[in-house]
Amino acid sequence: MKAASAVRPPILLIEDTLSLQLVYRSVLSSAGFRVSVAGTAAEGLTQFQSLNPAVVLLDLVLPDRDGLALMQDLLALQPETSIIAITANGSVNRAVEAMRAGAHDFLVKPFDDNRFLSAVQNALAERAQRPKDNAPVVPPPERLTLTDTSGFIGSSPAMERIHSTIASVARSMATVFITGESGTGKELCALAVHANSARANGPFIALNCGAIPQDLLESEVFGHMKGSFTGAISDKPGAAAAADGGTLFLDEICEMAPALQTKLLRFLQTSTVQPVGATRPKKVNVRIVCATNRDPLDAVRRGHFREDLYYRLFVVPIHMPPLRDRNGDVIEIAEAALRRFADEEGRLFLGFDPAVQDLLSRLPWPGNVRQLLNVIRNVVVLNPGGWVTLEMLPPGLSEEGSTPAIAAPSPAPAADPLPLDGLVGMTLAEAERRLIEATLAQHGGSVPRAARVLDVSPSTLYRKMESWRKDGD
Structure with missing residues (x-):
């Protein structure tokens, strides 16, 4: 342990709470890191100048000075230093400010040892990949380059703000939560975050939580072992394991079943996955980017989305504006x-x-x-x-609204909305179809409007309509 510690660059912890100083120092020392501790901003600045640490763990609330102001001074002295901001659960906005001001990552109290050590190890790993000269690190360009850029270009003020935000947060481990209407380019935004991060050479795994049956979604996310359920004829690594070293993009996150939300929260807290049927968890290094076309806070209010998971994911929000x-x-x-x-x-x-x-x-x-x-x-x-x-141009494009040539498939002719006794005798699937068709008819065939009334995602309706067509209707 001493030999390992001797070759590791120093770490500076600036934290005013004595009990937390002891806990954090113990965790880092046990992992072989050399740690120096300061209890005030003034003491932290003095030690920073003498130690030239590779990583600074900085509590944003200090007794003698604002943590953000101290961070700016530290970066002015040594721009290549990786600063990990630490904040309380109710101050996530402060952490986002820190990211935009140049922090490498941030931790929201309370956090576990795995998350703590992962943040430090990721900061050191990125530092090791930097050029060995003394030149300041050049920030990522604000104009982003992707393989398919046609949906993510634009010089409007709204898009300029998005490019700037991505340039600020891409190289951190912070979770990015993308919102916006269907078709606005949320996955391209996630790709931009990945492409401009230190994980750009790692995998980018995209999973649409609304397009996979709920009983299969856990297996798709976390994997399964051979024989763990009927049809599991071989081991299968899930999306989380496949994204190890890269980025996992969870689209339509608000469509995830509550039971799986609990497991996702545990994954975020521990950075470990446990495939269905496995007896031991596996540690992975994954950056999470998620998206939804719904209002996530409204989903929380309705009880469809866990509040603690929402606050864990909704760290750096990016809203993709409608065209x-x-x-x-x-x-x-x-x-x-x-x-x-x-x-x-x-x-x-x-x-x-x-x-x-x-x-x-x-x-x-x-x-x-x-x-x-x-x-x-x-x-x-x-x-x-x-x-x-x-x-x-496709016929009808000049008319108000969407283009018939590319519009959503028209549902089968719907009868007038049925009274309750009119549903008696139908199967559940038949009753569901009649309800969906009646709602679509009431809203002129608009899938997004019908989806809002039925409180489901538009993709859910598209899938059901497609299945009806495949059945020969």
Whole structure:
């Protein structure tokens, strides 16, 4: 242990509570780290200048000075230092401020030993990958580059703010919670966080919690062992284990069943996974990014989403704005998509006719970026090339609302809403279908509006409608 400690860079702990000083120091020393402790900001600054520590664990509430102000002074003296902010459970906003001001990571009290040590080890691992010269670390660029950028470009103020936020938080371990309507590019946002992080060379595993039956979701997230249930013919690593060393993106997180929410919370607290049927947990190093098209706080109020899990996940919120609120981005996205799709199809398109640009700019785009991309794909596939004119656009695009050519599949003709006794004698599946069809008919076939009334995600309705079609209806 002494030999290991001798080669490890020093760690400075700035914490004014004596009992916590003893606990944190004990955990770090047991893991082989050299630790120096300061109880005030002034003492911490003095030790920082003499020790030049690799990592600083900094409580944001100190008796003689604001922790954020001290952090800025420390980074001004040594920009390459990794600072891990520590804050109480009710001060998450302070931790987010610290991340934006340059903190590498943060811990919210109370936290367990595994989370504590993981934060320190990740900070040291990233430090080891940096160039060996004394130049300050260059921050990530605020303009982000992805393999598929057509849905995540735009120079509107709303998108500039998102690029700036991602650039600030990507290299931390902080959980990112992305909200926004369907089709706004939440997964592309998650990819941007991953691509600009120290985990960019690791896996990016995406899992849609609303697209997987609830009885299979636990196996998909945490894996299972051979023979653990009927049909488990071999061991299967779950998404959490597959994302080890990288990022796990949980889309439609609010659709997760309560029982699995409990297990996800434990995973976040311990950084361990236990496959279904396994007797021992396995430690993994995963950064969580999640997303939902619902209001997560409303889901908490309704009892559909655990409050403690919400506060554990909702650390750095990013809201993807609807396309209608991204002034000027429509044409920028459309032009990028036209170039990409034309290249894929081997066709030459020169651009958009002014009348087309005017129409695309005025439409409300209820399906957001996804709908716009589908329109451009439709144009490229069905036309030989040249300038895109109004005649090349899908029929009905000039009408208010969504495009028939790319709209959600129309449900079967629905009868008038049934009284309760009209449902008697039906199977549960039949009654559910009648209710969904009646709600869709009442809202003009709009899946998002019907989903809000029924308090489910739009993807749930799309899946059910698709299953009805597959059954031959």
